[in-house]
Amino acid sequence: MKTLICQSCGWPFTKATGGTSRDKSINTDYCRDCYQDGAFTDKSLNLHELEVKLLEMAEMHEDISLEEAQELIKKLPELKRWRMDHI
Ligand SMILES: [Zn+2]
Structure with a gap:
């Protein structure tokens, strides 16, 4: 299965x-933790x-290292949700 x-x-x-x-179809831009039924689960995030x-997730889960989390954080501003400043 393709990883998104x-x-x-x-x-x-x-x-x-x-x-x-x-319309209950699968949205391939966002995971189900973030997006359900056409809306972000945590809109104020x-x-x-x-x-x-x-x-916090990196601290709790052994399979995610702090380095991995930090790498991820660096890439966040490139993601669709954060590319434009909604605030
Ligand atoms: Zn997500």
Whole structure:
């Protein structure tokens, strides 16, 4: 299965864990943690909060190193959700 990169959290996902559009079709831009039924699950999330969240995830999960999380954070501003400044 093709690995996709979530355009919100930067995490890899597959179609099986993809978000859903309003018509319940799979959205291949975002993972289901970030996007469900055509809307972001956490609409007020900002880039800084996401960075904190990813670092917390790296601390909690053994399979994610702090270095990996930091690499991911560097790439976040290139993602679709964060490319334009909505704030
Ligand atoms: Zn995501």
